[in-house]
Amino acid sequence: MSVPPLVEVSDLVKHFPIRKGVLGRTQGHVRAVDGVSLDIRRGETVALVGESGCGKSTTARLILRLLEPTAGRVIFDGQDTLALDRTGLMRFRRRAQIIFQDPFGSLNPRMTVGAVLREALHVHGIARGEAAARCVAELLDAVGLHADDAGRYPHEFSGGQRQRVGIARALAVEPEFIVADEPVSALDVSVQAQVLNLLADLQQRFRLTYLFITHDLSVVRHLADRVAVMYLGRLVELGDSDSVFGDPLHPYTRALLSAVPVLESEGRGQRIVLSGDVGHAASAPPGCPFHPRCPHPEKDETCRAVVPVLEERGGGAQAACHRI
């Protein structure tokens, strides 16, 4: 642990104001991210999982400084990203990239694939003219497309191919750190496998660090070194993939794991059905955010009143729960 982590996120908070009425007066806040701390080491893949609306994408955007946090800090390779000046931010943009979920929405429909990639190269002064053309060809090749695909428009590609273009764009600036925000959720099973393999290959080849966001736990199992489980803006469990999947600590993680539909009939435990709905970040309950749905037999007043913090529970696992 002597090597400092590549990304250090501490107490990240993002509140969106809820505006109502003609005057747009603020009527409270959506606590989309409410105190997230997370270290990401060089070369590893950390998966961020959780249900829809729990704040995964917001966390990702905060880490990349696509959104300004309400509070908290993100240290990237020893530098506070919030303190970066213009040139510093440009350098940061070159080192940290993002891949999006929607292969249709994440490419400009009016630009050819080549133009998209050339633009990335151009902005950072990586290559121009002839050299840029060569780079584009290499990038397309790296993600399993053809060099002549550069002249085509996004709508001429299938979903999986488009996702590859999105990956190529992220790779164009030779980043070290890539946030993948549900990169395979919109894809068919067979295409999903191709893209996941591609991401794994690229990680090896370019020694990439991934923050991988998804709600599909089987995908997480497949590629993550460590898993962070998020619920209503907070991390509730964080640990090595093996320990989280083998011995989940937090009742929410257990419920989540038991709810994943699996093919094999063996190895499937009793399903823990959560009553009630996924809460909403605008009206998170006091105390443990999970307590209204928590199936734990011993939940009590403490759960209702006190917010549990993420604590070391041995074996490299951390969980935020009063009842462990």
Next chain:
Amino acid sequence: MSASGGNGSRKRLSAAALLPGLPQLLRGQRRAGLSLVALALSMLAVLVFGFDRVLATFTVGRIDYWVAFLTLLAGLAAAWWLGVSWGRGSSEDSAAGASQWAIAWREFEKNRPAMLGLYLMVALYLVTLLAPYLTSYEPSVIVDDIMRVRHLAPSQDHLMGTDKYGRDVYTRILYGARISLSIGFIAVGISIALGTLVGAVSGYFGGVVDAVLMRFVDTLISFPRLVLLITVIALFQPSILVVVVVLGLTLWPSTARIVRGEVLSLREREFIEAARALGLGSPRIILRHIIPNVLGPVIVAATLGLGNIILIEAGLSFLGLSAPPPTPSWGNIITDGREYLVEAWWVSTFPGLAIVFTVVSFNLIGDGLRDALDPRLRV
């Protein structure tokens, strides 16, 4: 195509030289063929029937004659050049590497009313540019013997009759088209440029910028346009320039509104966020990523606006606030005729029809463009 080789291409060349559009017709490309034939024949007709007027170009030396002369040359050249090159091996390669615009054009082509509008518009502009060759009268010259030539009904000599000063109405409409149509173009150009920029900036930055710009736009929109126009024009001398600028400056708010709405939804799209993540600056994102994606609605607004502006200009000339007489514009030709609607109906009717034609053809084009540029409407 390759099989026909040199022999085939020579044949095609000679067919095209004979009459542009023939090879296209022979290949079964009816639309391309017929438009080329029409273009070539009409240019030739102008040259033959207006030959003395074409010659007069060199003696009169007026700028409108020279414009007409260049148009004629360009028309002839275009007809023969396209006759040779147009439509060769096009249909095959179009499917694979088709750009958004090529696809939109294919959709547009399928839309008959829109194509009709396009042909009408092209014809209109050709006629406007060729005006001196298409008539043997002058638009604003009043002959001495007014009483004899006053209010003549449409006849062989005066296709659309004469007005109260004995001027040929047909000639005045031809020349008036220049003013009406160019006012339209320039004013739309101004309003589109300003509107797109303001709308894009407002939508992209949001927040305070958006609030300020949009309140300003609201104020402008809620101001009755005619009152505004009259006030501004009254402050200056009524002239074409003032009208153009004022029209352009009063029309942009609606374009800005449209653009802003589009940009608001575009801004949420992930490719904009991807561009930001790549470190692109705001000006570049607006120019490269936002504006190309709002051009569709903007073009539509522009074509619809063109029709609108011609109507407004007509209204202004009717009120005597536009091009001062005797300069013809469609609006003030109508004004000239309004007192004599019963005895000399033709004076107001024909420019009125010209306006209707123009506005309808612009609206057809606008509708067609809107449909062609909307991917949801594509089969």
Next chain:
Amino acid sequence: MSGPILQVENLRTYFHTADGLVRAVDGVSFNLGRGETLGIVGESGCGKSITCLSILRLVDPPGRIEPDSTIRLGDRELTRLSEAAMREVRGNAISMIFQEPMTSLNPVWTIGGQIAEAVRLHRGVGRAEGRERAAEMLGLVGLANPQRRLDDYPHELSGGMRQRAMIAMALACDPDVLLADEPTTALDVTIQAEILDLLCELQERLGMAMIFVSHDLGVVAQIADRVIVMYAGQVLEEGATEGIFSRPRHPYTEGLLRSTPKLTAKLPRLATIAGSVPSPKRWPAGCRFHPRCPHAWDRCREDVPPLLAVDQPSRCWLEEEPQRRTRRGEAGG
């Protein structure tokens, strides 16, 4: 079981579009027994939804159910019913749950009103009775306090509750057959689990037959008795759930299973199926899977294989020439 309740035979639904014929569903046949759950799996665009919509005759032009397709519900031939008779079938004998719960509920009506409307339409009962039935159904799908929920508008419910309301509406008239087109795809895993439990339980209780469409193999494995695997508008393999998932016969089914990440073990690489799904305007000749199949040989490129073998029919020439199976296919992408 007293014979199938729904028999689909050689169903072909084509879209006659301006730029070409789209053979979305191209010769699909299956039987659905009483009380049975049939899973339909396949990748996007393989024709799952159009199959369901065809059964209800809800395919819009330019889509058309081609002649000689037969859809028999009991002893009625649905393809020949008049539009009025068909309306009587929809929502009554056969109902459908759609993927997106928000768009398939009318936002300006209360959910109670929408359910009662369906009941009154098909059962000819009065207002009060319709409302009562609606409350009963909402209780049945596990909404707490159903009487109060009746007057809620769709946007006042959460995703899971909306999907429950959709199910309540679909079940309000005791359908014999329920078509569930990806009813859980838009939902979170925990809510998905809840809805799947609910569907299983209701089906057992009410004894209806169900067609469950999904591209998620895990979901189908969990809920279906029998499964058909669709590819390019055709059924490629059909059989009992257990058999399909543990002993797949068709190379496509094998590929699908192998490329699904497993929860139990961390693999270095996922197996993939080479290539991509063909365009519905140009299905490949011969076996439609052959361009992506690791075993394909000449015969696959030319002849269309029928569904071969009886207990777990598979549309693959390997059934006749198993020695052609190659190693490459075993090893996976």
